[in-house]
Structure formats: structure tokens, C-alpha cells
Amino acid sequence: MKTFTQQLSLSAAIAVALSAPAFAADLAPGFSVLALEKAPARADVASLASQLPGLQADIVAVHEVQRAAGAIDPLQTLADQLGYAYRFVQADVDAQGNARGQVVLSRLPVQAESGPDHPGRSYLRVADGRNVVALYTDADQDANGMAALLSASRLGAPAVVLGGKAGIDGFTATGLDSAASAGFADADVQKVALRDADGKSLAARLLVLDYAEAAGGAKPWMDAALSADERTRLLLGEMTQDEKFQMLRSYFGLGKDGGPLPEGAVGSAGFVPGVERLGIPAQQSADAGVGVTNPGGIRPGDFATAMPSGPSTASSWNPEVAYTGGATMGREAWQQRFNILLGGSVNLQRDPRNGRNFEYAGEDPLLAGVIVGESIRGIQSQHVISTMKHYALNDMETRRNFHSVQIGDQAMHESDLLAFEIAIELGKPGSAMCSYNKINGIYGCEHPYLMNQVLKQEWKFPGFVMSDWGGVHSGSKAALAGLDQQSAGEVFDATTFFDAPLRMAVAGGVVPQARLDDMVSRILRTMFLHGNFDNPPQHLKIDVEAGFAAAQRTVEEGSVLLRNEGNLLPLADSVKRIVIIGGHADKGVIGGGGSSMVGITAKGTNAVPGVLPTTWPGPVMFHPSSPLEALRAERPDADIQYVDGRNTAAAARAAAQADVAIVFATQWAAESVDLPDMQLPDKQDGLIAAVAKANPKTVVVLETNGPVRTPWLQQVPALMQAWYPGIRGGEGIAALLTGKANPSGRLPVTWVVDESQLPRPQIPGLGFNPKQPPVDIFDFDIEGANVGYKWAAAKGLVPTFAFGHGLSYTQFAYENLSVSVEGQRLVASVDVRNTGARAGADVAQLYLKLPQGHSTPIRLVGFDKVTLQPGEQRRIRIDAEPKTLADFDPATRQWTIAAGTYQVQLGRTAAEPLQVVDITLQETQVR
Numbered sequence: 001m002k003t004f005t006q007q008l009s010l011s012a013a014i015a016v017a018l019s020a021p022a023f024a025a026d027l028a029p030g031f032s033v034l035a036l037e038k039a040p041a042r043a044d045v046a047s048l049a050s051q052l053p054g055l056q057a058d059i060v061a062v063h064e065v066q067r068a069a070g071a072i073d074p075l076q077t078l079a080d081q082l083g084y085a086y087r088f089v090q091a092d093v094d095a096q097g098n099a100r101g102q103v104v105l106s107r108l109p110v111q112a113e114s115g116p117d118h119p120g121r122s123y124l125r126v127a128d129g130r131n132v133v134a135l136y137t138d139a140d141q142d143a144n145g146m147a148a149l150l151s152a153s154r155l156g157a158p159a160v161v162l163g164g165k166a167g168i169d170g171f172t173a174t175g176l177d178s179a180a181s182a183g184f185a186d187a188d189v190q191k192v193a194l195r196d197a198d199g200k201s202l203a204a205r206l207l208v209l210d211y212a213e214a215a216g217g218a219k220p221w222m223d224a225a226l227s228a229d230e231r232t233r234l235l236l237g238e239m240t241q242d243e244k245f246q247m248l249r250s251y252f253g254l255g256k257d258g259g260p261l262p263e264g265a266v267g268s269a270g271f272v273p274g275v276e277r278l279g280i281p282a283q284q285s286a287d288a289g290v291g292v293t294n295p296g297g298i299r300p301g302d303f304a305t306a307m308p309s310g311p312s313t314a315s316s317w318n319p320e321v322a323y324t325g326g327a328t329m330g331r332e333a334w335q336q337r338f339n340i341l342l343g344g345s346v347n348l349q350r351d352p353r354n355g356r357n358f359e360y361a362g363e364d365p366l367l368a369g370v371i372v373g374e375s376i377r378g379i380q381s382q383h384v385i386s387t388m389k390h391y392a393l394n395d396m397e398t399r400r401n402f403h404s405v406q407i408g409d410q411a412m413h414e415s416d417l418l419a420f421e422i423a424i425e426l427g428k429p430g431s432a433m434c435s436y437n438k439i440n441g442i443y444g445c446e447h448p449y450l451m452n453q454v455l456k457q458e459w460k461f462p463g464f465v466m467s468d469w470g471g472v473h474s475g476s477k478a479a480l481a482g483l484d485q486q487s488a489g490e491v492f493d494a495t496t497f498f499d500a501p502l503r504m505a506v507a508g509g510v511v512p513q514a515r516l517d518d519m520v521s522r523i524l525r526t527m528f529l530h531g532n533f534d535n536p537p538q539h540l541k542i543d544v545e546a547g548f549a550a551a552q553r554t555v556e557e558g559s560v561l562l563r564n565e566g567n568l569l570p571l572a573d574s575v576k577r578i579v580i581i582g583g584h585a586d587k588g589v590i591g592g593g594g595s596s597m598v599g600i601t602a603k604g605t606n607a608v609p610g611v612l613p614t615t616w617p618g619p620v621m622f623h624p625s626s627p628l629e630a631l632r633a634e635r636p637d638a639d640i641q642y643v644d645g646r647n648t649a650a651a652a653r654a655a656a657q658a659d660v661a662i663v664f665a666t667q668w669a670a671e672s673v674d675l676p677d678m679q680l681p682d683k684q685d686g687l688i689a690a691v692a693k694a695n696p697k698t699v700v701v702l703e704t705n706g707p708v709r710t711p712w713l714q715q716v717p718a719l720m721q722a723w724y725p726g727i728r729g730g731e732g733i734a735a736l737l738t739g740k741a742n743p744s745g746r747l748p749v750t751w752v753v754d755e756s757q758l759p760r761p762q763i764p765g766l767g768f769n770p771k772q773p774p775v776d777i778f779d780f781d782i783e784g785a786n787v788g789y790k791w792a793a794a795k796g797l798v799p800t801f802a803f804g805h806g807l808s809y810t811q812f813a814y815e816n817l818s819v820s821v822e823g824q825r826l827v828a829s830v831d832v833r834n835t836g837a838r839a840g841a842d843v844a845q846l847y848l849k850l851p852q853g854h855s856t857p858i859r860l861v862g863f864d865k866v867t868l869q870p871g872e873q874r875r876i877r878i879d880a881e882p883k884t885l886a887d888f889d890p891a892t893r894q895w896t897i898a899a900g901t902y903q904v905q906l907g908r909t910a911a912e913p914l915q916v917v918d919i920t921l922q923e924t925q926v927r
């Protein structure tokens with residue numbers, strides 16, 4: 001770049017510009033701003049219009065411009081004559097309409113600009129087809145706000161701040177009261193003398209910024225101003241076939257057979273190397289749904305928030321709790337260098353023995369879809385892709401890689417698939433994981449109906465499908481069925497089908513090149529869309545307190561007070577001697593096993609090491625959050641002792657001495673294995689019965705995967721389900737027991753009495769070392785879409801606790817239910833009143849009782865959680881989800897509300913309507 005050390009006359013400058021092509025060539029690859037010292041008068045416009053083209057300035061800027069009300073700014077006329085865009089920015093406008101501010105003329109098209117949302121901090125994004133520049137006209141206003149605006153609006157574009165002071169993060173002063181970001185190499189300022197109409201000198205300076213080598217120009221897909229589709233198109237066009245194939249398989253992020261990690265892998269479930277030449281970042285994926293895992297401590301120093309389990313979040317019936325939990329996990333994933341979280345698990349709970357229920361969100365498609373959809377939305381608010389899984393019907397773990405579930409099309413759409421569909425509509429996950437199991441005889445990861453037709457065509461899912469780890473059995477067959485990426489095939493599958501076998505299939509034309517490009521495009525587009533290119537993860541310390549707060553809120557809203565005879569809870573102040581029994585409650589709270597286990601938290605790792613199994617899917621993890629210590633902290637006035645419960649007689653003796661006994665009972669469940677039955681293990685039923693016999697004031701706190709048999713229930717006045725409550729389990733449980741928090745959780749599952757109330761009372765082959773061999777067929781047609789409370793209603797069963805049940809320390813009343821139909825929507829309104837003496841939250845549940853003869857008796861169609869002060873009343877409105885009113889017709893592929901008279905029920909559980917209204921619906925197709 002030439003440097004002008006002396007002031008040039010205009011003619012000399014123009015002469016140089018015109019006579020020396022090198023000058024123009026030097027200017028062209030850079031970005032230039034001509035700053036006029038003062039605004040020209042009207043009479044000077046013609047003179048300037050003849051001089052400026054020779055300078056080829058991209059921007060002409062004038063700082064102090066006054067524009068009288070109704071008058072045309074001479075600079076506007078100049079812009080018109082030059083063919084530049086005119087912007088009057090940062091205007092202070094007085095009462096008469098006179099404006100004062102800064103004018104920017106741009107020779108490059110203005111792609112975007114700040115609107116009225118950012119008064120005083122205007123920016124323009126200008127582009128010349130190759131380069132894009134964000135131009136901020138003043139950074140002086142508010143340094144902090146400016147930094148936020150810069151990062152939000154600039155994204156990948158190199159940027160210039162005009163009139164800005166140095167000292168903005170990431171910006172370098174250029175010498176013209178301006179600063180430039182990365183993306184520019186050299187800055188050069190020259191004085192330029194222009195002449196006014198009378199030939200007198202008009203002072204101006206020209207700033208020329210050279211682009212750095214790797215500016216967006218060389219990689220136009222790095223231009224964050226373009227759409228994800230356009231960026232993908234540009235990038236795909238530059239990729240070699242090898243680079244495309246590189247996108248289609250991940251490696252096991254923990255290394256093969258205990259060997260080293262793949263080069264570049266951060267260390268977790270999956271890793272796809274990036275392509276440096278093209279600026280494609282690596283895909284680093286981590287498990288999963290209850291926090292960011294760090295398997296075996298592979299990433300020394302990393303730890304994460306162990307969130308409460310899925311049913312706990314679902315029990316909150318609060319979309320905001322789910323969103324906050326998702327955002328917590330997404331943020332921590334990003335801070336541990338992951339851009340994909342394998343979280344977003346929405347399989348329905350069809351059976352309490354499924355070993356992975358603790359990762360899911362209950363039995364109802366609406367509740368599960370809303371809760372998981374919100375969690376996905378939270379994850380993806382953090383520049384992290386969420387992976388909705390396990391698609392589909394992977395509702396049991398026993399021989400999950402071999403078994404087939406049998407289920408009709410209508411039934412699967414009205415149950416599991418509806419949960420996925422609602423989660424997709426709300427959360428828009430970037431990726432979906434196909435499941436291990438077969439569905440009607442076809443593997444989930446080579447199921448053209450589920451992946452191609454339903455997910456991609458009918459639901460218009462634009463993201464990519466990755467396989468579960470070990471879920472791929474073919475190359476071209478899977479690719480043609482809709483699988484886009486094979487996960488860790490070198491470790492878990494028979495071979496890496498999406499490498500050599502798929503290359504051959506594409507070379508031979510079995511898999512069209514267009515399909516290959518579609519697979520790659522889906523992955524890249526998702527990465528663009530979720531900020532993987534523009535906001536790459538960083539390695540930062542997580543915000544421990546924010547994580548604890550999200551976890552504790554979930555425990556407090558998600559634990560369910562199932563029974564509270566005589567208001568034993570909250571513990572009265574007069575209760576001074578408390579004995580806590582069992583469950584390792586002196587040390588911590590139990591968590592589920594398998595790939596989702598968060599073993600390392602800010603408070604350390606396993607509080608009770610050595611409980612079997614200690615190897616996969618173990619170890620059995622107790623998060624260091626002691627209910628005993630937390631209760632002692634809440635009740636320093638009370639004498640609180642702990643007895644481990646191994647000796648039943650000793651526990652009973654201790655209970656007899658106490659005012660209140662609190663038994664903690666645990667049940668460990670894990671991925672890859674189902675529970676053998678619904679019984680609490682390790683003779684805990686006997687312990688509870690003995691304690692309750694010794695002290696009628698016995699409270700039981702359950703930390704289980706889900707519903708268990710409760711043979712001692714009539715002897716136990718108070719029962720709380722805390723699920724797997726995570727790293728703030730102790731504190732959350734203590735807050736609920738003492739009344740510092742008022743329980744507001746409601747069951748997301750039907751608490752059946754025992755296995756006899758299930759669609760499949762006996763299932764051979766469940767659990768570790770089963771006595772009978774497993775059968776590789778799960779006949780889900782038995783209940784079809786009638787999962788949980790629908791099954792109970794259809795069969796006239798009375799469960800121990802109905803779906804939706806949960807108590808509070810206050811009471812609520814409903815009045816004046818009204819129901820109307822607004823277009824396709826059924827809308828209910830009801831007065832909810834807190835009739836008790838404490839603030840609390842109620843979950844108003846709206847059910848639709850279908851006419852006699854319908855295959856499904858009842859459905860949850862909407863809900864609303866409302867917090868009320870004592871005596872407060874509020875009228876709430878619940879919009880029913882249209883698809884829950886309708887039936888799916890596999891032949892027409894339509895959801896149709898059948899004409900008829902329905903009963904709309906407002907209640908606190910699925911089993912007990914408190915307000916009812918009959919309504920006649922016309923036949924309607926739901927879109």
C-alpha cells in the first residue's frame with residue numbers, strides 16, 4: 001500500500017489515481033472510507049461529484065451534519081449524483097424537526113442496518129459481493145452495550161467503527177478516529193485535498209484497509225449475513241468428494257479400544273474432524289440429557305452440573321423449567337468445547353421397568369413433547385445443536401439392538417411419534433438420532449418410512465439424522481432410507497458403512513451423488529444455523545452457581561408430594577428429633593447409569609464409590625449433595641441423626657426414639673438394561689415397613705427411575721417422589737420437607753399398583769442375569785396409543801396414583817370452566833383460586849374425554865402451571881394442542897377431529913374431573 005506523506009492537491013491525487021493503475025489496484029482489495037472534515041454546502045455538490053469517483057471510496061462519512069426540517073441535505077444530492085446510498089444516522093432531532101448527526105454514503109449495497117432498536121449505535125452491513133463489512137458509526141455511547149452489539153450484529157464480517165475510541169475488545173485503532181476488527185491487515189490514512197466550488201481546499205482523509213489473507217472474500221460461506229442455505233450451497237460447491245465423505249462419519253470421541261483419542265477430539269461420545277482448508281469446524285458431540293458428561297474423567301479439570309432426571313423436569317409441568325435446564329446444559333457443553341449435545345430424549349414411558357425412563361419425560365405425548373421441545377430450545381440457545389432421540393419407539397432396553405417393536409401406524413402416530421412431532425415443532429432440533437431397535441421388523445437407522453417419509457417429508461425436518469452408537473447395519477440401504485451420518489462405526493458397528501462401502505455405492509450410482517450432497521448439506525446447514533461456524537465453542541469455567549440454581553429449581557418444582565396424611569409435611573417447628581434412614585442420604589443422592597451419567601461436578605465425584613456394578617452401565621453414582629446435611633442446615637434447631645438402614649431392627653429402634661423418621665429409598669436404573677420388576681431392591685420395602693411400624697410419623701422419600709410398588713403405603717403418612725434429583729438434590733429435598741419450597745410437581749406417569757396393571761405384566765428376560773431368556777418382540781399393539789392413563793381408563797384400572805397427581809402445602813379450587821372453539825383451537829378458561837394459607841403453584845390439566853366407542857378414552861389436551869398467593873384468584877386460558885383432539889388416519893396421512901360430542905374435563909389428575917363442559921365439535925382436518 002502506498003503511503004502519502006504529504007498533502008496532495010486534488011488534481012495531483014486524481015492524477016495519481018488515474019495515471020497509476022497500481023493505485024486503483026491497491027484500493028480494490030481493501031475497504032476505504034473517505035472522511036470529509038465538514039459537511040459541504042449545496043454549492044459545492046457539483047464540484048465534489050466530479051472529484052470523488054476518482055478516489056473510489058467505499059464509504060464517504062461526515063461527522064457533524066445539520067439538516068434543517070424539510071430541507072434536502074446537500075449530501076443526499078451528492079449521494080444521488082454519485083450513485084451512493086445515503087444514510088443519516090445518529091440523528092438528534094429537535095422539536096422543530098431539525099436533525100443533527102452523522103451521514104454515511106455507501107457505494108456498496110447496504111445489506112442490513114440497525115433500526116430504531118439501537119438508537120445512537122447505528123451500524124450498516126455493506127457488501128461488495130466478495131467482502132462484507134459491518135460499519136458502526138459510533139462506539140462512544142456505551143462501551144459495554146457496544147461490545148454486545150458488535151458481537152450480535154457483526155458475526156463473521158470484518159468490521160469498522162467510525163468515530164470510535166480505541167479500546168473496544170478485538171478492535172485496533174486505525175488513525176482516523178476509527179478502529180478495525182480482525183479481518184483487515186494494514187490500515188493506511190492519507191490526507192486528501194478536495195476543492196469546493198470556488199476552488200478552495202476542502203479537507204478530507206482517506207482510510208484504506210487491506211483485507212487480511214483469509215477474509216470472508218476467500219470463503220464467502222463465512223459471511224454470516226448470508227442464509228444458512230446459501231452458505232451451505234457456496235461451501236458444498238468447494239468441497240472435494242473426500243471432504244464430503246469426511247462429514248458422514250463420526251469417530252468414537254473416547255478413542256478405539258482404549259487407544260488414543262482421535263486427533264483433535266475433545267474427548268466424549270463423538271468427533272468429526274473439521275476441514276481446515278475450508279474453515280469447517282470439527283463436530284464435537286457430548287452426552288446428554290441430564291448434563292454434560294465427562295466419561296471416566298477423560299477431560300481432566302472439566303466438570304458440569306448434574307441436572308435432575310427427565311421425569312423430574314417433566315413433573316414440573318413447567319416449560320420454563322425445561323428451557324432453563326436445557327440452556328444450562330447447552331451453555332456448559334459450549335464452555336467445554338462441544339457444539340453438539342446428544343440431548344433431547346423424548347421416548348415415551350410405556351413401562352416403569354424400562355431402564356432409561358430417567359432420561360425421558362413420561363408417558364404422555366403432549367407433556368413429553370412440550371417439555372423436551374423446550375429443553376431442546378434451551379440447548380440450542382447456546383450455539384449448540386441438540387439431538388432429539390431415540391427415533392423411534394426405543395421404549396425398552398432389553399436387547400435393544402435386536403428387538404422389534406410391533407405397532408400399528410395410527411397408534412405410533414398418536415403416541416411416540418406425536419411426542420417427537422411436538423418436540424420438533426417447539427424445539428426445532430438440528431439433529432435427530434435414529435434408534436437401535438427395529439420397528440415392525442426394520443431397524444430404526446434403516447427405516448425409510450420413519451426417516452424419509454415421516455421425519456423428512458411429512459414433518460419437513462431440515463436437520464440431519466445421526467445413528468445411535470452401534471445402530472447401523474448397512475451403507476447404501478441406510479443412506480437411502482434417510483440416515484445422514486454414521487456414529488462411531490469403527491467401534492460399535494460391524495464396519496464403517498459410511499466410508500468405503502458408501503463410497504463404492506456412490507461411485508457405482510447405487511446412491512446418487514445428489515443424496516450424498518443432501519447428507520452433507522443437512523449437516524453443514526445445521527452447523528451454520530446453530531452458530532458452529534460463527535460462534536465456536538470456547539474452553540471456559542462453567543458458572544457453577546447458575547447451574548446449581550437451575551438444578552435446584554427443577555428439584556423443587558419437579559419432586560412430587562404423593563401423599564401427606566395429617567399434614568405431616570412440611571415438618572412442623574415442633575419436630576425436634578428427626579432420624580434420617582437409608583439411601584446413603586448422609587452422603588448424596590443417586591443418579592442413573594449409562595452414557596448420560598454426569599460423574600464429575602463442582603462438588604466432586606461419586607459420594608458413595610464401590611456400589612455394584614462399578615463397570616458399564618455403572619458405576620452407581622451418588623451425587624455429592626447430602627439430604628442429611630441440607631436438612632441440618634435448614635433446621636439447626638433440630639437434632640437430626642442418620643442411620644444407614646442396613647440393620648432393620650436398629651433403624652426401627654432409632655425411628656421409635658424420633659419425632660419423625662424419614663426413610664430414603666433408592667432404585668438404580670441404567671441404560672442398556674431394564675429393571676427386572678417394580679420392586680424396590682435390597683429389601684427396602686421391609687425397612688420402610690419396620691420403620692413405619694416403629695414410628696407412625698414416617699416420611700418416605702423415593703429416589704427412583706419411576707413408579708415402584710408401595711406395599712407399605714397405608715402405614716406411611718407422607719411420601720415424596722424425588723426421582724433422580726441431581727447435584728442439588730439434597731438441598732431441594734430439604735427445602736421441600738421443611739416448607740421453604742412448596743411442592744408443585746405432578747406425576748408425568750401413571751403410578752400403577754404393580755406389574756399386573758401394565759399392558760405386558762410379564763416380560764421374560766428383563767434385568768441382569770434373567771431367569772428366562774428374552775423374547776425379541778415387544779408387542780406395543782396391546783396398548784397401541786393407549787399408554788399410561790389411557791390404558792388405565794380403557795381397562796377401568798385404579799392405580800396407586802393417577803397421572804397428573806401431586807399435592808401441595810396449599811389448596812386450589814376451580815370455578816367457572818368455559819370452553820369455546822376458535823378456528824381449529826379448543827380454548828378453555830377457568831378461575832383458579834389458592835384457598836389455602838401459603839403461596840403455591842397449581843397445574844390445571846385439561847383432558848378430553850372421547851365419545852363412547854372411540855379407541856382412546858381420554859387425552860391430555862393442554863395444561864397450565866399457575867403460581868398464586870394465598871387467597872389470590874386468576875382466570876387462566878388453556879389452548880388445546882389441536883393434534884391431541886384428532887385421530888391420525890394412516891391412509892390419508894391426515895389428522896382429523898371426528899364430529900361428535902366430547903366432554904372437556906378440567907382436573908388435577910387424569911382420573912378425577914373437577915369441572916366438565918360438553919362440547920360439540922365439527923369434523924375438522926388439523927394441519
Ligand code: BGC
Pocket residue numbers: 269287288342389468469595
Ligand atoms: C446411547 C445414546 C448416546 C450414545 C453416545 C448410546 O449407547 O443410546 O443415547 O447418545 O450412546 O454415547
